[in-house]
Amino acid sequence: MRNLRSIGIAAGLALSVSVPALNAFASEPTVPPVPATFPAEGKIKYVARDSVLEFKALPEYHEPGWVTEKYVKAGKLPPVKDRLPKEPLVFKTANMPDGIGVYGDTMRHVIGGRPEGWNYGAGQTQGWGGIDIGLSECLTRTAPLFQVEAKDTEPLPNLAKSWDWSADGHKLTMHLVEGAKWSDGVPFNADDVMFYWDDEVMDPNVSPLNGATQETFGVGTTLKKIDDYTVEWTFKDAFPKQHLYAMAYGTFCPGPAHILKPQHPKYSKNTYDQFKNAFPPEYMNMPVMGAWVPVEYRADDIIVMRRNPYYWKVDEKGNQLPYLNELHYKLSTWADRDVQAVAGAGDFSNLEQPENFVASLKRAAEPNAPARLAFGPRLIGYNLRLNFSANGWGNPDERGQAIRELNRNEDFRKAVTMALDRKALGDSLVKGPFTAIYPGGLSSGTSFYDRKSTVYYPFDLEGAKAELAKAGLKDTDGDGFVNFPAGTAGGKNVEIVMLVNNDYTTDKSLAEGVVAQMEKLGLRIVLNGLNGTQRDATQYSGRFDWLIRRNEQELTSVVQNTVQLAPVGPKTSWDHRAPESGEVDLMPFEKDLVDIVNKFVSSADNNQRASLMRDFQKISTEHVYNIGLTEYPGALIVNKRFSNIPQGTPIFMFNWAEDSIIRERVFVAADKQAKYELFPEELPGKPGDKGPM
Ligand code: GLA
Ligand code: CA
Numbered sequence: 108m109r110n111l112r113s114i115g116i117a118a119g120l121a122l123s124v125s126v127p128a129l130n131a132f133a134s135e136p137t138v139p140p141v142p143a144t145f146p147a148e149g150k151i152k153y154v155a156r157d158s159v160l161e162f163k164a165l166p167e168y169h170e171p172g173w174v175t176e177k178y179v180k181a182g183k184l185p186p187v188k189d190r191l192p193k194e195p196l197v198f199k200t201a202n203m204p205d206g207i208g209v210y211g212d213t214m215r216h217v218i219g220g221r222p223e224g225w226n227y228g229a230g231q232t233q234g235w236g237g238i239d240i241g242l243s244e245c246l247t248r249t250a251p252l253f254q255v256e257a258k259d260t261e262p263l264p265n266l267a268k269s270w271d272w273s274a275d276g277h278k279l280t281m282h283l284v285e286g287a288k289w290s291d292g293v294p295f296n297a298d299d300v301m302f303y304w305d306d307e308v309m310d311p312n313v314s315p316l317n318g319a320t321q322e323t324f325g326v327g328t329t330l331k332k333i334d335d336y337t338v339e340w341t342f343k344d345a346f347p348k349q350h351l352y353a354m355a356y357g358t359f360c361p362g363p364a365h366i367l368k369p370q371h372p373k374y375s376k377n378t379y380d381q382f383k384n385a386f387p388p389e390y391m392n393m394p395v396m397g398a399w400v401p402v403e404y405r406a407d408d409i410i411v412m413r414r415n416p417y418y419w420k421v422d423e424k425g426n427q428l429p430y431l432n433e434l435h436y437k438l439s440t441w442a443d444r445d446v447q448a449v450a451g452a453g454d455f456s457n458l459e460q461p462e463n464f465v466a467s468l469k470r471a472a473e474p475n476a477p478a479r480l481a482f483g484p485r486l487i488g489y490n491l492r493l494n495f496s497a498n499g500w501g502n503p504d505e506r507g508q509a510i511r512e513l514n515r516n517e518d519f520r521k522a523v524t525m526a527l528d529r530k531a532l533g534d535s536l537v538k539g540p541f542t543a544i545y546p547g548g549l550s551s552g553t554s555f556y557d558r559k560s561t562v563y564y565p566f567d568l569e570g571a572k573a574e575l576a577k578a579g580l581k582d583t584d585g586d587g588f589v590n591f592p593a594g595t596a597g598g599k600n601v602e603i604v605m606l607v608n609n610d611y612t613t614d615k616s617l618a619e620g621v622v623a624q625m626e627k628l629g630l631r632i633v634l635n636g637l638n639g640t641q642r643d644a645t646q647y648s649g650r651f652d653w654l655i656r657r658n659e660q661e662l663t664s665v666v667q668n669t670v671q672l673a674p675v676g677p678k679t680s681w682d683h684r685a686p687e688s689g690e691v692d693l694m695p696f697e698k699d700l701v702d703i704v705n706k707f708v709s710s711a712d713n714n715q716r717a718s719l720m721r722d723f724q725k726i727s728t729e730h731v732y733n734i735g736l737t738e739y740p741g742a743l744i745v746n747k748r749f750s751n752i753p754q755g756t757p758i759f760m761f762n763w764a765e766d767s768i769i770r771e772r773v774f775v776a777a778d779k780q781a782k783y784e785l786f787p788e789e790l791p792g793k794p795g796d797k798g799p800m
Contacts, residue, residue, distance in 0.1 A: 134570060136729070139563040142485060142543035142551060145740055146468075149481030151755035156255045159202045162194045162268045162284065165425040171210040171432070173788045174416060183800065184416055184790075185292075187427055192286035196265070196420040198428070198772050205750035207422050208774025213433040213783040214749070216765075217453040219441030219610045220639050222410065225386040225393040225401070228307040228362040229379075230314045232640055236444070237455075237765030238410065238436055239316065243360035244396035246281065246300070247351050249667055250766035253757055257554045258713065260666070262351040266295070266361075266396065276345030283336045287419040289363050289394040291794050296335040302364035304330045306371050312379045314678075317357035318647070322676025324350050325708065344709040352667050356762050363394040366794055391798060392791045398429040398771040400791035402799045410436040413799055416790050420771055430774035433784045442612055448744040451477030455765070457758035458742040459487050460613040461537035467744065480744045483757030484552035488545050488658040488738035489617055491605075492682040493520070494651055495694065499686035501649025509596040510603055510652040513578065515694055520731035521564060522574035526628035528566045532620045533737045536613060547735030548728040550658055552757075555665040555720040562728040571628055580629075588631040602631050606645055606654035609636040617736055618655050649684060655736070656681060660761060665720060667761045669708055672723065673700035682733070696730045743768075748779040 170179075170187045178184040200206055218236030225233065225242075233239045247262035264270075267281040287295045307313045309321060321328060327343045328350070342350070353359065368374050370385040377385070386393055388404050396419070399412035412434040420428045437453065445463040447453030449470040458467055458480065471480035493514035494501070503511060513519045524546070533542025546563040549556050580589035580601060588600040603625075607618040615636065622632045632653070637645060646654060659681075660667035670679045674697060677685035685691045693701065700723060707719045727733070741758035751773045758764045775781070789799035 134565050134567045136562050136564050138558055139544045139546055139551075139561055141558070143540035145482060145485075145540045148740065149483060149743075149755035151254055151757075152753070153256050154202060154254050156252075156261060156263070158199060159251055159263060160196055160198050162196055162264070164194050165197065165421065165423070168195075168421060168425040168427060170416075170427045171414075174790070177788055178416070178790060178800070190288065190292075190417050191421065191427065192284050192419050194268070194285070195287075196268070196284065198420065198422055198769070200423045203422075203751050203772055204753055205774075207424055207426070208430040208751060208772065209777050210426075210430055210432065210774075211777070212431055212748075212775040212780045213435060213454075213785075214431055214770065214773070215435040215437065215452075215454040215783060217437045217439050217444040217447050217456070219439065219444065221407070221438060222388040222404070223640060224384060224388055225390060226362070226367070226383055227316050227360070228303060228313070228367065229383040230316050231383060231386075232316060232643070234410070234436065234438065235639070236436060236441075237763065237770075240356060240763060240766045241399055241412070241434065241770060242393075242395040242397040242401075243356055245356050245358075245360035246354035247359075248766075249352055249355040249664075250760075250762035251753075251769055253760045253767055254753060254755075261348065262355055265355075266300075267354065270351075272346060276347075277342055279340040279342070279350075280333070281338050281340070283338070284419060285336045287396070288417040289365070289396060290400045290415040290417050290791055291363075291392070291394040292417055293363070293365050293394065295396060297332040297338050298335075299361040299364045300338050301330070301332050302368055302371075303359070303361035306368070306373060307362075310373075312372070313382075314647070315358070318678065319353070319358035320676055320678050322679050323353050323358050323670055326676065346711055347709050348711055349666065349669060349708040352669065352761075355667070356766060358668075366394055390795055392794050392796055394794050399431075399434045402786060402789070402791050407438050409438060411785050412436075413786055413789055413791050418771070422772070429771040431770070433786065434770075435783070435785070441610060445744065448478050448746070449476070449480070451746060454478075454746040454749070456744040457764055458744050459758060460611060461541055461739055462612050462616065464537045464539075464541060464742075467742070471744070476747075478744050478746050479752075480742050481755065482740045482742040483755065483760075485543060485738050485740045486550055486552035486658075486663045486757055486759050487741045488550050488662065489614075489736040490547055490656055490658060490662075491523070491621065491734040491736060492654050492656050493734070494649065494653070495683040495697075496649060496686065496692065498689055498692045500684050501651070501686075506596045506599075506602065507604075507652060509591055510601070513580075513601070514652070516578050517730060518574045519578040519580075520734070522571045522578060522628065523625070523630070524731045524734050525564045525567045525571035525574060526630075527621070527624055527734070527736070529735070529737060530566070532617060532624075533739070535620050536616055536737065536739075541739040542737045543739065545735035545738035546728050547731065547733045548662070548724045549665060549720065550662045550738060552738075552740075552760075553663055553665055555717060555724075557721045557724060560721040560724040560728075562725065564731070568627060575628060575630075582629055587626075587629060589629045600631055602633055603652045604633050604635050606642060606651040607634055607636045608639055608642045608655070608657075610639045611657075614655055614657070621655070621736070646681070649686075654682070658738075660759075663759055664761045669704060673697060673704045675701050675704055696726055696732070699726055700732070748775050748781065750774050750776055 220234035448456035674680035
């Protein structure tokens, strides 16, 4: 009781908290220890939100000389002023760390994923690592907000250049950028936005890659076209400004309707599978609104992108962006990304796997180091997530169903969390000050985090065993693993299948640590290690008992992906969804979490929102909603020849650093340019054609 009171659980909460179980603990719940400070943390330079960009016409426009010479003069492309919108998006010079740039050079990415195809809107991954981020342009943009003070924060305009709210706050009118074109020259307009909404988000047979559903934008929300450059949202709540975040990457980035629509089952004889697979990785020159277009793909080798001649953003001198002519994505492993970036064979990495910290720091500290390395806040975290659906999501068998019931048992969850030695888990990744004790819930690096609202059940194996016994589990056959009670799943050993992403060393190390620690508790865990794509598919279809998941934006920013904090919709949660027909079988405390999230989304009052998130943190950690494993800072590694990389860019916050650094304005000074372009002076070709123009 003492500890709970002193952390304000009973006091600040309207919701009642149950405490009787406390007597069974050898050690009482407390708050997590203050994490250690770590070296080389970059400092962010804060700016006002409106200092980043604006939309306006400029007196003149420019492009790389070779584009004019080789393409415009030859009649292959209209002049640059006719390729740009009436009022392009203009990045303000004062917000550029190194100012106006020059054209040329390549950014060489290395990634661990593999592309399934280009149909993002139908759920295909392109292999991550910044590929889809660079192809996608979305109604709003949030990644650069890491440099804006939290109080000033509202998503930046992007494809939606402005918006107005109706007097009653239920309607939001968005004005789309006028005269912008897809990379093949076809106009972008409200039909692209409506195709995404009507035929991808609202079509139950289509699931966009980041899982947008109607609820992502609020229960009952609708969208309609007013004219070619105006769309109107209608919301059940008044002024739900929070939804502007859902209109950013990765939940509102429309694809090219002129290419996609003819393949969609509603407008063709295709099945949904055929639609999804209509644009395999070999399909080149997929029209995009992003700054570079895929022109070359070699399996297990490389994806090459060339500058989009119709890109609709410029600098204040009227130079059409991007500055960089080419992007590479070498198809390798995530660990290799770190190695290549510090060695100078790659240009960029999000250093996120602690196993590579020491070697990378050492190399980056050498005087001739090719790359800069700077740590950001402690925003990379991992949770153990339990499948909470007891009404059929993923069709579990008898054993699986019995595990779901256990997952929903609070004594069981307390046993699991108390049996975790988080210090040992962190140390197994990297020794030193980086990893911190993370009980679960919001990440300690977000502005919404409140340590005093965080309930931590310290490591206590004996206490954990007592909780397991309370959950009704005993080792009836004396082999060291607890059994189901007679009458459940044949009274066999409890066996839990844990889904793990095999593409990351860190995920595998954590998984092995969890298996070993659970064995000491008497719980047998079986690993289901899959590559990223298969793993995601397995998770989305609910075929897991437990899984290990790296935290996403709902825990690192709270305002991005907010609806994923609790099962507010049938398909919005990572670990608790409704079966095909049916509802989410919420546990009582989940209902409280859903209420909090809904209130948060509809509230515009910053103090109320902060207090709601303190409540969220208390309830979710007290009931052990997700089970934190560890958290630590990540570091951005970028080759030193690049300019305009904002100081202190976190590798992850509202989005990944590939977006936060605003790649379209990154450049290489003339005297530092390297000759990495594989397709010099080439531009993308026609959709579906092989190679460049
Ligand atoms: C993967 C990587 C991240 C980041 C994202 C971008 O998840 O692990 O570091 O590059 O892709 O989507
Ligand atoms: Ca047994």
